[in-house]
Amino acid sequence: MNIDALHYRTGEPVRVHVEDGAIAAIEALGIRELPLEEREGLPIVAPGLVDLQINGYGGYDFNHPALGAEDVKKAVRAVWREGVTGFYPTVITGAPYTILGAMRAIARACEEDEASAATIKGIHLEGPFLSPEDGPRGAHALEHIRPPDTALFDQWQEASGGRISIVTLSPEWEGSAEFIRHCVRRGVTVSIGHTSADAAQIAGAVAAGARLSTHLGNGAHAMLPRHPNYLWAQLAADELWCTLIADGFHLPDEVLKVAMKVKGRRVLLVSDAVALAGLAPGSYDTPVGGRVVLTPAGRLHLAGEPGLLAGSAQMLLRHIARLSAAGLASLPDAWDMASVHPAGFMALPVAAGLAAGAPADLALIRRTGPGGGGLALTALCQAGGWVYRRE
Known part of the structure; x- marks a missing residue:
C-alpha cells in the first residue's frame, strides 16, 4: 500500500510505502511524480x-x-x-x-x-x-x-x-x-x-x-x-x-x-x-x-x-x-x-514515528477553519490497515 501525503514536519509531499504492517520506505515526491495541483489536494500524514x-x-x-x-x-x-x-x-x-x-x-x-x-x-x-x-x-x-x-x-x-x-x-x-x-x-x-x-x-x-x-x-x-x-x-x-x-x-x-x-x-x-x-x-x-x-x-x-x-x-x-x-x-x-x-x-x-521500519500507525489530517487553525482527521491507519475513514 502507498500513501501520498504531505509530511507533517516538513510540509513536503512524500509517498509512504507500507508493507506487512510497517513503513517500508518514505519517498520524497518531486514535480515529475506529483504535479503542483495534486500536491495542494493532499492530506497531511503524521504518526x-x-x-x-x-x-x-x-x-x-x-x-x-x-x-x-x-x-x-x-x-x-x-x-x-x-x-x-x-x-x-x-x-x-x-x-x-x-x-x-x-x-x-x-x-x-x-x-x-x-x-x-x-x-x-x-x-x-x-x-x-x-x-x-x-x-x-x-x-x-x-x-x-x-x-x-x-x-x-x-x-x-x-x-x-x-x-x-x-x-x-x-x-x-x-x-x-x-x-x-x-x-x-x-x-x-x-x-x-x-x-x-x-x-x-x-x-x-x-x-x-x-x-x-x-x-x-x-x-x-x-x-x-x-x-x-x-x-x-x-x-x-x-x-x-x-x-x-x-x-x-x-x-x-x-x-x-x-x-x-x-x-x-x-x-x-x-x-x-x-x-x-x-x-x-x-x-x-x-x-x-x-x-x-x-x-x-x-x-x-x-x-x-x-x-x-x-x-x-x-x-x-x-x-x-x-x-x-x-x-x-x-x-x-x-x-x-x-x-x-x-x-x-x-x-x-x-x-520511531515516520521512519522506515516503524509500525504503520498513521493519521491523515487536514487543516480546517479560519486560517487553517483547526485540524480534522480524514483517515487512520493502524499496523498497516485502515481502521477509520471519514465519510
Whole structure:
C-alpha cells in the first residue's frame, strides 16, 4: 500500500510505502511524480496519536460500575475517529471492587479482541492513593482515598493481566517511597499527581523512581504559597516528565508556555477525556460530577457552578490545534508531544514515528477553519490497515 501525503514536519509531499504492517520506505515526491495541483489536494500524514490518559469517550466510561468488555471494545473503535492509535484507559479512585471490575473488563476486551489489544497499550491507574485534601483531590471521591497499598495494587494488577503501566499517586503518604519502588521493580511507571506533598516528599518520590507529573497544574489547591509549593518542586525536578491538558480550559496559556520552556521535550499532552467527550453539547447527569453542562465551545462544567470544570471533553486533536493556533508550539512540535514523545516515554515501537521500519500507525489530517487553525482527521491507519475513514 502507498500513501501520498504531505509530511507533517516538513510540509513536503512524500509517498509512504507500507508493507506487512510497517513503513517500508518514505519517498520524497518531486514535480515529475506529483504535479503542483495534486500536491495542494493532499492530506497531511503524521504518526498516530498516543494518549496516556483517557477516562472515557463517546458515552463509554472506563469507571462505570457496570463496565463490560463490550463497552471497552466499542470505546476503542470510537477513539479511532480522533486519530488515536494507542491509549491508556484510565481507572480512577473508586471502591476496590469497582476498580477490580474495570481491570477485568479491560483485560477481557484485550484477550477477546485483536483491535483492543493493539490499541490499548496499558492501563493508567489514577488513584486511589491520592491526597485527601480538597483541591488536590479534584473530583476523586474522598470516601475511597487511601494510603498506598502494595497488596491491593498487586490484586488489581493480576486482574488486569499485568496491564497496569502507569500509577498516579501522591507521595504525601507514609510508605509512598516503598510503594513506588515496588511498582518500579515491576516495570510500572509512577507519576505524581493530585498531591499536596512538600518538596522533600516529592524529592523522595523521585529518588524512589517516580518519573512523571500527572496533568501538572491541575488537581491542585486554588490558592498556594508563593514558594515553596509542589508545582515549583515538580517543575524543578529534571527527572520528572510532565503531562499537560492543553484544551484551552484547564490551564492558561502562560502556564503552558512556562511548563514547555522548563521541561522541553519532556512535555507530553494528554486529553484526560471523560465519557462525555465526543458527545453533543447539552446538559448531562454523571455518576461523579452529578449534573454537568457541555458547552458548544467544548467546555465541561458543573451545572450549578459554571466556574468549576467537570473534566475534559476535548481529545488530543483539539489540544494540538490550540497550541499551534496560539503560537505556543509549531504544529509538528505540538503533534510530537501527543504522539512520538509519549510513545518514547512508554518505550513503544511507534516512538520511531515516520521512519522506515516503524509500525504503520498513521493519521491523515487536514487543516480546517479560519486560517487553517483547526485540524480534522480524514483517515487512520493502524499496523498497516485502515481502521477509520471519514465519510
